Amino acid sequence: MPSSPSILIVGTGALACWFAGRFAAAGSAVTMLGTWPEGMAALREKGVTLVDSRGKAQSYPVRVVADPQDCPNLELALVLVKAWQTERAARQLRVCLPPQGQVLSLQNGLGNLQLLAEFITGERVHQGITTVGGTLVAPGRVRSGGEGTISLANIPQLVSFARLFEQAGFAVEKTNNIEALIWGKLAVNAAINPLTAILGVPNGALLIQPESRKLMAGAAAEVAAVAAALRIWLPFEDVGAAVAAVAQRTAGNHSSMLQDMQRGAPTEIEAINGAVVRVGRQAGVPTPVNETLSMLVKALVATKNQK
Secondary structure, three states: OOOOOEEEEOOOHHHHHHHHHHHHOOOOEEEOOOOHHHHHHHHHOOOEEEEOOOOOEEEEEEEEOOOHHOOOOOOOOEOOOOHHHHHHHHHHHHHOOOOOOEEEEOOOOOOOOHHHHHHHOOEEEEEOOOEEEEEEEOOOOEEEOOOOOOEEEEEHHHHHHHHHHHHHOOOOEEEOOHHHHHHHHHHHHHHEEEEEEEHOOOHHHHHOOOHHHHHHHHHHHHHHHHHHHHOOOOOOOOOOHHHHHHHOOOOOOOHHHHHHHHHOOOOOOOOOOHHHHHHHHHHHHOHHHHHHHHHHHHHHHHHHHHO
């Protein structure tokens, strides 16, 4: 019998694999629902393989399914797909989630919570924040990007999720202001992800040149301004300094957007910088840096697709 609750993870990418492996290592029964053939084949054959910072690898068995009707009757579902896959994940969960089931999204960007809630009613969908990182080095094989925190709203519906994370060795923070943390993470992602994708560099390289530092700070400041217009206050006083600190702390990491760019996958630019631009327009706040970064990423993706 597993010592932790069973869980369904929607997704088979880097973070999905990292959480699945950690949960399985702690004794949880893990089911992964995915669509990526290579990833699912590797997971079925070898399980999830976690590679630590010293290069040591360990594999853990998980159950892998492609059809939501094949999912067991699990009451906890963790959504870790890219933002552009959220609607598909929502439709799948509507099929397999039991009436009392709870859904937690740890995705990047804005809009995922609202889209999931369109398909899963009854206030059963929740948004969390994580600073945990990971790099997918091969299908089903993920390298640690360093330890981080998982922030959850301090509500009864998330107690089982918190216990699951804690038993797997994650640091969990409970908050009464999850909205501030969501926008704080958005500021970090909007500043770091597109620049690393455009320049093709790890996070820390953005700190070397004054031009990239200025662009990072400008993008983050615009996010803070849009949030303030909505009366949401970020969890740090100096957003530029906070972003630089994250880039320093994760200096060797390749952002998720850079990883997407490198393997020719769609990026989350619309849910991150694009969302800042859209909400900024609605709030009457100009966001020229985010708009420029968004257009550059789209142009770069289009150029790569033409080759």
